[in-house]
Amino acid sequence: MKVPTRSWTLMRDIYQKVLPRTHYYLENWRKYAEKIPNSELRKQALMSIEEKTFHCEGGSIYGLLAPHNIDSVIEFIVAYQTISDYLDNLCDRSTSLDPTDFQALHESMLHALSPYQKPVNYYRYREEQEDAGYLEALVSSCQKVLRTLPHYEKVAPHLIELARYYVDLQVHKHVKEEERVPRLVHWYEQYKEKMPKMSWYEFSACAGSTLGIFCLVSYASRDQWSDKLSQMVKESYFPWVQGLHILLDYFIDQEEDLKGGDLNFCFYYESNDKLAERFAHFVQEADKSVANLPDKNFHHYINHGLLAIYLADKKVKKQKHIQQTAKHIIQFGGKSTFFFYLNGWVYRKMKKR
Template sequence: MVTALVNTASGLKLLTRFIWEIFPLVDRELVVWKRFAAEHGMRELADQALASISTKKFHCQGGSVYSLYKGVPARDFVRLVVALQTISDYLDNLCDRAGVTDETAFRQLHLAMTDALDPDAPLHDYYAAYRFKDDGGYLNCLVETCRQEIVKLPSYHLVKTEILRQARLYSELQTYKHLDPMVREQKMLDWIGGHLPRYPEITPWEFAAATGSTLGMFMLCAAAYNPLLTAGQVEKIAAAYFPWINGLHILLDYFIDRAEDRLSGDLNFVSYYNDNQETLMRLTYFGQQARNQAATLPESAFAQTVVSGLFAMYLSDPKTNLPVERTIRDQLLNSAGLYAKFMYALCRLLRKKNIL
């Protein structure tokens, strides 16, 4: 009970800082990128850039929670998170909403993700195989902004290999998941099959979910601010986030969109579970693993707050008010513990006030 009270108090403090200190910093960065997109480049690319910022702002807000990690300068880190997440969201729009289904084009575009995280690498021509080309320097500027912040991280050399591994997996997922529905599933299974033997506890589509999160990249960047970071700590963070915390993040995201995606025919990893019972069982399992792993990490209270926050943020979404989703939501919250329930109640309140 004492631990729960301490966690609740620290969680409330963190959430307060997150909303009143970090959200305004995110807004400030996004204004800069919106202005850049509006004033540069051809209309088709500018429209996709502006749409990605408008509809996916919450991705930047969520990733920016790592600016509250111990020893991290908030303003600099928000700049990094917003730039990298904006690359991710912009490329998602280019692959999903511009009438293009070309694997080569998608793969070339996503070199921006790995270039952004590797200051020593030469820049690529990201639009070389894409139908539209002139963005007025928007994507290059986002990549360079990430690089400018990464060179400030004293221990980046320790996390670079794992960050680039996760970025490549993320890019491969985005390349395959946006292909024509007639070929994408088999292409994805062929790709996943080469990686899955390392992860015997999860299914192919759970692996795909884990590759779809940027949280592990953000956490590793935050940890790299610590000049005393060790290789052992990096290994623990990598194992905690991939596949568990990353996977929980994206599975919850797909869970709340499941009914919507079923109607629209969009790919949804949670829909591959056999039934609602299996959905509940596997999401519960990922939640347990994520919490167990979080407890082993440096700054474990922060890590546990992140995991509880994932439950709270996603399960407080009004989409979970549908009868089947509500039943699963309530059982997931029961399994997640008092801290997650407390944060869930706060998120519900914040949604009512249109703060979230």
């Protein structure tokens, strides 16, 4: 097995090697979630799997960077992304607006990246408690894989750094509506001088992705290693690749978030033209930032595949006011984006059948 370096070999490997493994591990977690005693926790666990399967499908593509350890890497990615999606549901759609509760829940994401960390009661600040060990089992699954990585110690500081950005974002953006923006702006001010020129909502988007973590874990599973690699990966994925990822996620969720009263970073652009301009900038910077990585073609295709996967989503067709902007984004993504766009559209048609 080799890391795919062309668009068609990448798509072939996604269909043949990534999706079957992803669905196998995800189905196991779905069966576990069905047995959760507490009805609210069970509901949110199942919804997070049913509605966000494509998060695991997309993340698991990074398993292709670990051709000799693809099974264990995808096992990690599915478990870690499932934690992320489950907690997002618990914070976004459930019964609490307490930042202390959100912080405690998200300790699980930090513990999942620390192979010998003992579990705690992550639900200790909320009424719902009984999950039959579901969240703890997800954490344990991640830890088990990390204990086998030849170069875990080299990537560990960067994994924790990226996870802390993610956890802080989740806490700040899920509190009472009137507190969200002030908290996020204050948080951004702490990092502003270290970041390229961007707004507070773009920084927040950069913090909200798990792709850098998946990339680091995949490389850490390889036998060969460069001491500069973990720093290179972290700086390549944060901020630009991760920011592109999450801005796309918010772009297609605008109507849904407007109805639900949820925070959406795309709402803060002064116009759709400005939004499209910044998307173009994020694509350009993301491509530049991965150009010096090993397997640079793979990473380039990931950037353009992100554009395609999100813009082929059925949500775009339901929102006429964003369709023209979506077309512009596809156009500046180039031929590779259009290729992945067609594949994404066909794949969704096949899934319906």
